[in-house]
Amino acid sequence: MRIRQITAILLVFIIIFACEDQITSECDDEEVEYIMPAQFSAIQDVIFNERCITCHSGSAPTGNLNLSSATSYLQLMSKNLIVPGNSSLSTLYQKLNSTNPNSVMPPTGKIEQGLIDSVAAWIDKGAPNN
Numbered sequence: 001m002r003i004r005q006i007t008a009i010l011l012v013f014i015i016i017f018a019c020e021d022q023i024t025s026e027c028d029d030e031e032v033e034y035i036m037p038a039q040f041s042a043i044q045d046v047i048f049n050e051r052c053i054t055c056h057s058g059s060a061p062t063g064n065l066n067l068s069s070a071t072s073y074l075q076l077m078s079k080n081l082i083v084p085g086n087s088s089l090s091t092l093y094q095k096l097n098s099t100n101p102n103s104v105m106p107p108t109g110k111i112e113q114g115l116i117d118s119v120a121a122w123i124d125k126g127a128p129n130n
């Protein structure tokens with residue numbers, strides 16, 4: 001009788017701890033996934049402002065490309081660095097997704113793939129200034 005009770009209690013604990021473990025690892029997975037809306041304002045805030053404007057801003061921006069918020073959209077469009085509706089033909093996406101260390105942007109190496117995928121999704125839906 002005793003052994004049965006103890007076994008039952010142990011089982012309950014094992015189930016509780018097993019579930020807790022699962023929940024924790026699910027949370028961890030979500031933390032390493034970088035999710036960003038496929039929206040230009042998010043690209044500006046999360047990518048350009050954080051990773052690009054140290055070089056691409058000011059009166060003499062590197063590569064003659066100014067990615068600060070006042071100019072980025074216009075510059076990307078007027079320099080044909082984006083082909084609305086076609087991410088794979090878009091220089092911006094090619095540079096972000098490049099495996100070539102001489103061409104990738106930023107030059108220190110690719111940013112998180114989830115962010116790059118959001119840029120592709122935004123371009124593929126027509127690259128609106130949203």
Ligand code: HEC
Binds near residue numbers: 052105111
């Ligand atoms: C350490 C400085 C530096 C940082 C940071 C940087 N870039 Fe660049 N970028 C350059 C240089 C230098 C060039 C010109 C040479 C080239 O095209 O590779 C350039 C060129 C480019 C071009 C091509 C412009 C053209 O007219 O062909 C794009 C697009 C670009 N960068 C996007 C970005 C994006 C997006 C980021 C942030 C994710 C970024 N860069 C971060 C230095 C930088």
